[in-house]
Amino acid sequence: xxxxxxxxxxxxxxxxxxxxxxxxxxxxxxxxxxxxxxxxxxxxxxxxxxxxxxxxxxxxxxxxxxxxxxxxxxxxxxxxxxxxxxxxxxxxxxxxxxxxxxxxxxxxxxxxxxxxxxxxxxxxxxxxxxxxxxxxxxxxxxxxxxxxxxxxxxxxxxxxxxxxxxxxxxxxxxxxxxxxxxxxxxxxxxxxxxxxxxxxxxxxxxxxxxxxxxxxxxxxxxxxxxxxxxxxxxxxxxxxxxxxxxxxxxxxxxxxxxxxxxxxxxxxxxxxxxxxxxxxxxxxxxxxxxxxxxxxxxxxxxxxxxxxxxxxxxxxxxxxxxxxxxxxxxxxxxxxxxxxxxxxxxxxxxxxxxxxxx
Amino acid sequence: xxxxxxxxxxxxxxxxxxxxxxxxxxxxxxxxxxxxxxxxxxxxxxxxxxxxxxxxxxxxxxxxxxxxxxxxxxxxxxxxxxxxxxxxxxxxxxxxxxxxxxxxxxxxxxxxxxxxxxxxxxxxxxxxxxxxxxxxxxxxxxxxxxxxxxxxxxxxxxxxxxxxxxxxxxxxxxxxxxxxxxxxxxxxxxxxxxxxxxxxxxxxxxxxxxxxxxxxxxxxxxxxxxxxxxxxxxxxxxxxxxxxxxxxxxxxxxxxxxxxxxxxxxxxxxxxxxxxxxxxxxxxxxxxxxxxxxxxxxxxxxxxxxxxxxxxxxxxxxxxxxxxxxxxxxxxxxxxxxxxxxxxxxxxxxxxxxxxxx
Numbered sequence: 094x095x096x097x098x099x100x101x102x103x104x105x106x107x108x109x110x111x112x113x114x115x116x117x118x119x120x121x122x123x124x125x126x127x128x129x130x131x132x133x134x135x136x137x138x139x140x141x142x143x144x145x146x147x148x149x150x151x152x153x154x155x156x157x158x159x160x161x162x163x164x165x166x167x168x169x170x171x172x173x174x175x176x177x178x179x180x181x182x183x184x185x186x187x188x189x190x191x192x193x194x195x196x197x198x199x200x201x202x203x204x205x206x207x208x209x210x211x212x213x214x215x216x217x218x219x220x221x222x223x224x225x226x227x228x229x230x231x232x233x234x235x236x237x238x239x240x241x242x243x244x245x246x247x248x249x250x251x252x253x254x255x256x257x258x259x260x261x262x263x264x265x266x267x268x269x270x271x272x273x274x275x276x277x278x279x280x281x282x283x284x285x286x287x288x289x290x291x292x293x294x295x296x297x298x299x300x301x302x303x304x305x306x307x308x309x310x311x312x313x314x315x316x317x318x319x320x321x322x323x324x325x326x327x328x329x330x331x332x333x334x335x336x337x338x339x340x341x342x343x344x345x346x347x348x349x350x351x352x353x354x355x356x357x358x359x360x361x362x363x364x365x366x367x368x369x370x371x372x373x374x375x376x377x378x379x380x381x382x383x384x385x386x387x388x389x390x391x392x393x394x395x396x397x398x399x400x401x402x403x404x405x406x407x408x409x410x411x412x413x414x415x416x417x418x419x420x421x422x423x424x425x426x427x428x429x430x431x432x433x434x435x436x437x438x439x440x441x442x443x444x445x446x447x448x449x450x451x
Numbered sequence: 452x453x454x455x456x457x458x459x460x461x462x463x464x465x466x467x468x469x470x471x472x473x474x475x476x477x478x479x480x481x482x483x484x485x486x487x488x489x490x491x492x493x494x495x496x497x498x499x500x501x502x503x504x505x506x507x508x509x510x511x512x513x514x515x516x517x518x519x520x521x522x523x524x525x526x527x528x529x530x531x532x533x534x535x536x537x538x539x540x541x542x543x544x545x546x547x548x549x550x551x552x553x554x555x556x557x558x559x560x561x562x563x564x565x566x567x568x569x570x571x572x573x574x575x576x577x578x579x580x581x582x583x584x585x586x587x588x589x590x591x592x593x594x595x596x597x598x599x600x601x602x603x604x605x606x607x608x609x610x611x612x613x614x615x616x617x618x619x620x621x622x623x624x625x626x627x628x629x630x631x632x633x634x635x636x637x638x639x640x641x642x643x644x645x646x647x648x649x650x651x652x653x654x655x656x657x658x659x660x661x662x663x664x665x666x667x668x669x670x671x672x673x674x675x676x677x678x679x680x681x682x683x684x685x686x687x688x689x690x691x692x693x694x695x696x697x698x699x700x701x702x703x704x705x706x707x708x709x710x711x712x713x714x715x716x717x718x719x720x721x722x723x724x725x726x727x728x729x730x731x732x733x734x735x736x737x738x739x740x741x742x743x744x745x746x747x748x749x750x751x752x753x754x755x756x757x758x759x760x761x762x763x764x765x766x767x768x769x770x771x772x773x774x775x776x777x778x779x780x781x782x783x784x785x786x787x788x789x790x791x792x793x794x795x796x797x798x799x800x801x802x803x804x805x806x807x808x809x
Contacts, residue, residue, distance in 0.1 A: 178736050182540035183570030185735055212541030213728075215571045217735060240700065257755040257764040269697045279700070281693035313758070329686040335639035335767035339627045342598065342637070342745060347730070349737035352748030370571075370728070372705070377543055377575060378536050379707035387700060390710030397615040400671070406615040409693035 106299065108432060109424030114447030116141050118439060119156055125442050126163045127170035128192075136194040143226035144425040146413035148282070150291025151226035153427065157434045158361045159192055159223070167362040168192050168222050174199050177348075182207060183215045185348055188367075193224030193245070197367050201230045204371040205237050212376035218367040219348035223247075223360055227268035228282030228413070230369065235270040235278040238380075240372040242269050244340040248360030250353040252286045252325045255334035258313030260324050263353035264289055265340030270410070272374065273391065274384045280410030285337035286325035293319045298428055343368040464657065466790060467782030472805030474499050476797060477514055483800050484521045485528035486550070494552040501584035502783040504771035506640070508649025509584035511785065515792045516719045517550055517581070525720040526550050526580050532557050535577070535706075539569050543706055546579030546725075551603070555582040555725050559591045559601065562729040566597055570734035576725040577706035581605075581718055585626035586640030586771070588727065593628040593636040596738075598730040600627050602698040606718030608711040610644045610683045613692035616671030618682050621711035622647055623698030628768070630732065631749065632742045638768030643695035644683035651677045656786055701726040 116137045123133035136159075144152030162168040172189030174196045179185075184203055188196035200216040207214025224230070227243050234241025244267035254261025266289075268282040288307045296303045296319040305315055308322035316322055327333030341353050350366040357363075374383050397406045420426070427448075436446050474495045481491035494517075502510030520526040530547030532554045537543075542561055546554035558574040565572025582588070585601050592599025602625035612619025624647075626640040646665045654661045654677040663673055666680035674680055685691030699711050708724040715721075732741050755764045778784070785806075794804050 178570075178734070180569045180734070182565075183734065207540075211538045211569070212536075213571065213573045215730065240705070253758070254752045254755050254764050255767075256757055256761040257752075258758040259755045261752040261755055261764070269693075271697075271700050279693075279696065281690070281697060283690045283693070287687075328690060329645075331767065332639070332641045332686060335627075335637075335641070338637065338767065339629075339639060342629050343730075346741040346744040347598070347732060347735050347737070349740045350744075352744055354748045354751050355744070372573065372701075374705060376536070376538070376541065377705050379705070382707045383704040386704040386708075386710055386713070390712045393712055394612045394615075394619040397612050397617045397619055399614055400611070400616040403614040406612050406619070409613075409689065409696065 104426075106429050107426040108429065108448055109420075109426050110432070110448045111424045112141055112145065112421060115153060115425065118435070118444060118447060119153060121444055122156065122160060122438055122442065123170065123192075126160060129171070132191070132195045135198045136192045139194040139198065139225050139229050141425070142229040144427070145417040145420045146226070146228065147416035147420070148226050148228070148413075149427065149431070150289065150295060152425070153435065154431045155223070155225065155361075157438050160438055162222065162361045165362065177219070181211050182213060183217070186216060186218045188218050188221030190220055190222060193221045193365055193367065196221050197224040197230055197243075197369075198233075200367065200369050201233045201241070201243065201371070204369045205234055205239060208239055208371040208373040208376070212373055214369075214371045216369045217343070217348045218369075219350055221365050221367060223365055224367055226282060227266045228270065228280050231268040231270035231282070232278060232280055234371045235272040235280070238272045238374055240269070240271045240374060242370040243267065243368060244344050245367045246341060246344040246350065246353065246356070246365050248353065248358070248363045248365075249356040251290065252327055252334070252337055253309065255327060255331040258309055258324070261354065262327075262334060262337035262341060263356070264325055265337045265344065265353075267336075267340050271387065272384075273388050275388050275392070277391075277408070277414050278410055279387075279391065279408060280413065285328060285333040285340070287328050287333070288325065290325070293322050293325075298430060462784075464787050465784040466787065466806055467778075467784050468790070468806045469782045470499055470503065470779060473511060473783065476793070476802060476805060477511060479802055480514065480518060480796060480800065481528065481550075484518060487529070490549065490553045493556045494550045497552040497556065497583050497587050499783070500587040502785070503775040503778045504584070504586065505774035505778070506584050506586070506771070507785065507789070508647065508653060510783070511793065512789045513581070513583065513719075515796050518796055520580065520719045523720065540565060540571060541573045541575070544574060544576045546576050548578055548580060551579045551582030551723055551725065554579050555588055555601075555727075556591075558725060558727050559588045559599070559729070562727045563592055563595050563597060566592075566729040566731040566734070570731055572727075572729045574727045575701070575706045576727075577708055579723050579725060581723055582725055584640060585624045586628065586638050589626035589628035589640070590636060590638055592729045593630040593638070596630045596732055598627070598629045598732060600728040601625065601726060602702050603725045604699060604702040604708065604711065604714075604723050606711065606716070606721045606723075607714040609648065610685055610692070610695055611667065613685060613689040616667055616682070619712065620685075620692060620695035620699060621714070622683055623695045623702065623711075625694075625698050629745065630742075631746050633746050633750070635749075635766070635772050636768055637745075637749065637766060638771065643686060643691040643698070645686050645691070646683065648683070651680050651683075656788060
C-alpha cells in the first residue's frame with residue numbers, strides 16, 4: 094500500500110559509539126587539517142546529529158571523504174564565509190569553499206534572525222561544498238519556533254529525467270521542519286528519487302540486493318544490484334523529477350551556480366549551493382492557535398489505527414526523534430567498515446579512537 | 452519505469468469553446484450573484500487559465516459549484532480583502548470569504564511587489580475559499596522574472612496517513628514556477644496523493660476504471676472503481692504524506708486555520724487558507740547567469756533520448772505551455788456534462804451560452 098525506501102540494518106555489523114568522544118575525534122582531525130576549532134565543532138555537530146537521527150549516509154561516515162577533499166584542495170579548511178548580498182529579508186553568502194556545514198549553519202542562523210525581524214528570512218549560499226543532512230538545518234528553525242526549509246545541490250545529474258532513461262537531474266535533497274510543543278517536531282527530510290545514493294551505498298555495504306524500482310544500470314535497464322546501479326529513478330515519476338529541478342534551481346543558478354547536468358565532479362569535490370527559508374510563526378499573528386491546532390492534529394494522526402504490516406502511524410520526524418533519544422543514551426550505531434575508515438584516518442595523526450577495535 | 456497519473460481523454464465527449472466568450476459568461480454569472488465586475492474577471496481569468504493549461508478539474512467546471520456556494524452563503528461575492536499583518540517581507544490577508552481566486556491574485560501580486568523591494572515576498576491568506584489551480588498563481592511570479600511558490604488547503608482529510616488505511620491529511624496542492632527566456636517557464640503543479648479527487652472525478656465522468664494504486668474504498672481496500680474511492684493513497688509513501696502536511700501547516704495553522712483532520716465540510720464550502728512565496732531572481736545578483744544556465748540545461752534535458760513508451764523528454768510545464776497555445780487558438784476542450792451544467796446555470800438568468808447545444 095505504501096512505498097518508502099528503508100536502510101538495511103544488520104546489528105552484528107554495527108558498534109555503538111558514544112556521541113561526545115566521537116565528535117571530539119572529528120574535531121581533532123579537522124583541526125589537524127587546518128580548520129578553526131569553533132568551525133570544526135560546527136561541522137562535527139551537524140554530522141553527529143545526522144547519525145543521531147539514524148541517517149548514517151550523511152553522518153560521520155563522510156569524514157574520511159571530507160578529509161580527502163581537504164587534501165586535494167577541494168575543501169578549503171580555512172575558507173571564510175563572506176556576504177555577497179544583504180537586505181532585511183534575504184542574504185547571499187559565499188562559503189569560501191569550506192566544508193558546507195559551516196556556512197550552512199551560519200546561513201540558517203542568519204535566516205532565523207531575519208525572520209525574527211521581518212517575518213521570514215531567505216539565505217542562499219554559493220561556493221560551498223557538501224553540507225550533510227538537510228533535516229538538521231531545518232530543525233534549527235523549528236527549535237526557534239519557526240518553520241524551516243532548506244535544499245542543496247548534490248553534484249551532477251544521476252537521476253533519470255522524466256521520460257528518459259538518461260540522467261537529467263541530481264538527487265537533490267530538501268527538508269521542511271515545523272515547531273511543536275510536544276517535543277516531537279515535524280521534519281520531512283527527503284530526496285527526489287525513489288531512493289538515494291547514500292542508501293544504495295548502504296545496500297552495498299550490507300551486501301543485499303536493492304528493490305527493483307530504484308535504479309537503472311549503465312544501459313538504462315532496471316537493476317537490483319547496488320554495484321550496477323548508475324541512474325536513479327525519480328519518485329512519483331514526473332513529480333520527483335520536477336521537485337529535483339526546483340532544488341537544482343534554488344541551490345544553483347539562483348546564486349550563479351551550475352545545473353546538475355553541467356556538474357561533472359564527485360559530490361565530495363564539486364561546488365555546492367544551498368538555500369534556506371525560515372518563517373517565524375509568531376510574526377504571522379496566530380502563535381497560540383498554531384500550536385494548539387498542529388499539536389492536536391498530529392497526535393490524532395499518530396492515534397489512527399495502523400494499516401496491515403504497520404505497528405503504528407507516525408508523523409515525519411517521529412522515528413528520528415526517537416532514535417536521537419536512544420542514540421544519545423546508547424551511542425550511535427556505526428558500521429564496522431565506517432569505523433575502520435575513521436580509524437585509518439585517526440592513525441595518521443596517532444589519535445586514539447573512542448571504540449574498541451573489532 | 453515512470454508512474455504519473457494522467458487524465459482520461461475522449462474527444463467525442465468534448466467540445467472546444469473559445470476563451471473570451473467563455474470568460475464573459477462566467478463574469479456575467481458572477482456579477483449576477485453580486486460580485487464586482489473587476490473581481491469576477493479575476494476569478495474567471497484564473498479558471499480559464501487552468502482550462503487553457505489542460506487542467507479541467509480546476510477550470511470552469513467548478514463554476515456551478517462556486518455559484519451554489521454563493522447561494523448557500525459560504526462564498527460571499529462581496530467579501531472584501533483586508534490586511535491583517537504587514538511587514539516589508541510578509542503579509543497576512545483576510546479573504547473575506549470571497550471566491551479564493553480574488554484574494555489569491557491580490558496576495559500573489561503583493562508578494563511580487565515585496566520581492567521587488569527586499570528580494571522575497573511571503574503572503575499568507577486566511578478566511579478564503581477554493582482558489583482553483585496552484586500553477587496559475589506560481590506562473591504570475593515567473594512572468595515577472597521571479598520564482599513563485601504557492602500552496603493551499605483543500606478541505607478535510609481524504610488521503611491515508613502514512614502507515615494507516617485511514618485519512619490523516621488532505622490532498623493539498625502546491626506549485627513552483629521559475630522564469631526562463633525561452634517562452635517555456637518551468638512549472639510544477641502537484642498534489643501529494645497518487646492522484647487527485649479532480650482526476651478521480653474525471654475517471655467517473657469518462658466511465659473508465661482507475662489505476663489500482665490510487666485509492667482505497669470505505670473499508671480501506673484498494674479499488675479501481677472511481678465511484679467506490681473514498682481515501683486516496685499518498686504518492687511515494689511517507690514522502691507524499693509529509694508533503695501534504697507541509698502544505699496543511701503553511702495553509703492552515705500558520706494563519707489560525709484548521710488542519711485537514713479538523714475540517715468537516717466539502718472543499719467548495721469549507722474555509723481555505725493559501726500561502727505564497729516569491730523570490731526575485733534579480734535581487735540575488737546573478738540574473739544573466741541564471742537564465743543562461745537554466746535555459747541551456749532545460750533544453751539539454753528536453754533533448755535527451757526518450758525512454759521506451761515515450762515520444763520525447765519534457766520539463767514540468769512544457770505540456771501545459773503547448774496546450775495553452777493550442778487551446779487559445781482552437782478553444783478549450785470541455786466535457787459535455789460540464790457544458791450542460793454551465794448551460795443550466797446560465798439559463799436561470801436567460802444568458803446565452805457561447806457553444807452549440809449537442
